Amino acid sequence: MSDETALREQICMLAASLFARGLTHGSTGNISARTADGGLLVSPTGTSFGRLDPGRLSRFDAQGRHVDGDPPTKEMPLHSAFYETRSSAGAVVHLHSCHAVALSMMPDVDPENFLPPLTPYGIMKLGRVKLLPFFLPGDSAMGEAVRGLAGRRSAVMLANHGPVVAGKDVEAACTAIEELEDTARLAMMTRGLNPRGLDPGQVRAVVTTFDVEWDA
Numbered sequence: 001m002s003d004e005t006a007l008r009e010q011i012c013m014l015a016a017s018l019f020a021r022g023l024t025h026g027s028t029g030n031i032s033a034r035t036a037d038g039g040l041l042v043s044p045t046g047t048s049f050g051r052l053d054p055g056r057l058s059r060f061d062a063q064g065r066h067v068d069g070d071p072p073t074k075e076m077p078l079h080s081a082f083y084e085t086r087s088s089a090g091a092v093v094h095l096h097s098c099h100a101v102a103l104s105m106m107p108d109v110d111p112e113n114f115l116p117p118l119t120p121y122g123i124m125k126l127g128r129v130k131l132l133p134f135f136l137p138g139d140s141a142m143g144e145a146v147r148g149l150a151g152r153r154s155a156v157m158l159a160n161h162g163p164v165v166a167g168k169d170v171e172a173a174c175t176a177i178e179e180l181e182d183t184a185r186l187a188m189m190t191r192g193l194n195p196r197g198l199d200p201g202q203v204r205a206v207v208t209t210f211d212v213e214w215d216a
């Protein structure tokens with residue numbers, strides 16, 4: 001099997017796994033990955049994560065031209081902004097995951113650090129997550145907002161919409177976005193119960209031990 005065939009199958013398999021566990025629903029969410037030649041494979045617009053077809057993924061060449069497959073997600077500007085500002089990005093995934101969206105609507109959320117420091121993996125896999133304002137789906141202004149972060153964040157939360165995470169490869173991006181949703185779920189579950197999160201010393205220990213992008 002060629003590298004690209006294996007990558008196409010991995011994208012569809014991981015998207016189906018996210019869908020099967022309710023991390024995104026209907027035809028929501030989109031996913032992209034860098035190919036060995038510097039191009040991109042991208043989920044087509046209007047498709048379900050549960051039923052992506054490896055042979056119909058949108059294919060872009062290294063110059064950003066759509067060369068093959070179905071028309072891409074309307075969130076291309078958002079995906080491109082991560083690749084352009086983070087040289088380490090090998091994949092980007094966006095979901096409409098329920099608890100993250102709920103948390104984005106809460107009044108006292110810190111836009112610079114959307115997820116409260118509740119567990120070490122939330123910090124290790126995501127660093128500080130930036131909460132961006134509401135944009136219409138497909139609005140290229142989202143790409144501008146991500147470019148404005150100058151590559152300092154691997155994860156953003158689109159208010160009232162859903163999370164977007166870049167990782168070194170598809171597996172890493174999917175693992176990290178699962179962590180984002182689960183931390184948001186914990187935050188919503190423990191909301192108003194005065195939970196004991198990690199204290200600043202514990203957060204610092206996680207950041208330094210696991211070399212987390214935190215202070216930029």
Ligand SMILES: O=C(CO)COP(=O)(O)O
Pocket residue numbers: 027028029030043044045046047072073074075094096137138
């Ligand atoms: O989540 C989505 C828009 O934000 C889904 O749109 P696409 O079907 O164009 O990928």
Ligand SMILES: [Zn+2]
Pocket residue numbers: 028029094095096137161162
């Ligand atoms: Zn969306």
